[in-house]
Amino acid sequence: MIFELEENGLQTARMTGVGVGGGGGNAVNRMIEDHLGGVEFISVNTDAQALAISKSDVKIQIGRKLTRGLGAGARPEIGRQAIEENRDEIAAAVQGADMVFVTCGMGGGTGTGAAPVVAQMARETGALTVGIVTKPFLFEGRRRMKQAEGGISELRKNVDTMIVVPNERLLAVVGKGIPFQDALKKADEVLLHATQGIASLITSTGIINVDFADVRTVMQNGGAALMGTGIGRGENRALEAAQQAISSPLLDNVSIAGATGVLINIIGGDDLTLGETTQINDIIHDAVGDEAEIIFGAGNEAAMHGEIRVTVIATGFDRVLSGDGAMVVRPAAPAAGVLSFPSTRQRPSS
Known part of the structure; x- marks a missing residue:
């Protein structure tokens, strides 16, 4: 069923943002701190410590038996195996959403391995599914970049629209003299603006309003964006x-x-x-x-x-x-x- 934003506000599209892994969790925290409205947030991670400081209302620890809450060790295959332990929990969390944003930093273990599975489950419910991810900086190494490219390829198969932000391109915006932590925060900001740019089209009432059906027309099966x-x-x-x-x-x-x-x-x-x-x-x-x-x-x-x-x-x-x-x-x-x-x-x- 497609919901439209009505002027009386009684009927709105339900949007869910899922941050997968450390990078996705950081991005979701940034969205919450910036009071991104109209989106329910879920954090999914193998790392229990990272989930403990998550600002999301819904936190799902995956792969408890496999990783014992210690993370995926930058191994995507561990992320993929971990989410299999919690498929029912993830499916229940995204059930009923009209639009699901899946965000992560590609190249590590949990996000790279688990995000495509999260997207697959969201899309199977009929939700308009959008992947918004980052690629690593070049200095993070060839292995991490190769893993990121593999994860992006898998995620692309399971979303309607895919937005990839190469972290290396951020250097053209902020300059190479920026501290590393600030560069990562800038990446979170870009993911925020991508999600905000779509979500606020649907939720905002202003000079020119757009309904969810319009957004779906453009983004359903939109491919690379x-x-x-x-x-x-x-x-x-x-x-x-x-x-x-x-x-x-x-x-x-x-x-x-x-x-x-x-x-x-x-x-x-x-x-x-x-x-x-x-x-x-x-x-x-x-x-x-x-x-x-x-x-x-x-x-x-x-x-x-x-x-x-x-x-x-x-x-x-x-x-x-x-x-x-x-x-x-x-x-x-x-x-x-x-x-x-x-x-x-x-x-x-x-």
Whole structure:
């Protein structure tokens, strides 16, 4: 069943965020600290100590017999085996959710091994399932990177849409002089913004509202996705934020042209105007092309007075490896029933 956000607030889509492993748990903690609304949080881990300090209301320790609460030792096969002990508990936790975000830091043991199984169980319930994960820094070693790539490949098979944030690209944002712990916090922030960018489209009531059916249209079977963010200030803040979002280092130098679906989330203060939201939408529409299904929402946050933050999530890409091993993005065929429409129009509520 698909739920829509009604103006009276009586019927809303139920969204669940599942942080798997240490990296996923840290990301969920960051989302809770930032008061991300409308999402229920679950932390899943083999590490009992990490779960003890989790801020999630629901905490599930997996693989008690296998790991004795001591973690997976950076071995994905242990993470996969551990979750088998708790399949029923995980399935019960995600049952009834309309949308499930599965987040983790790929490359370790628990997240890499268990996240694909969590996603599989969520998707089997009929939930729209989105994977939002990070890839390790290069200095973390070839083995960890290889494990991450294997985990990403497995997770991609079990989600509707997959967003991968390469930690190495964060260095282009924050610089190489940043302390390591601060760099990891920045990665958590990116995962927060990705989840927030999708969730707040559904939960926020503001200048332009979007319902869950719209989001599902773009993200169901969306495949590989790209995400960019931008913040604008001053007289040309709308232009600045939009251009930053579509040229974000997090896009890994890949154009969003050719995407079959695009979500645009615009957040500003009480001074955000309809004209600015239209300008942002038009800029991104021009970058994507005329054939994409574009869903955009705009809302207000008091703390954003004088600023505009734009999050763009482009879906419908088929990622393949070129002959030299470089990552190439080719647009996938549009899904049946997905129609294009001008950037300044909103689809009527269904």
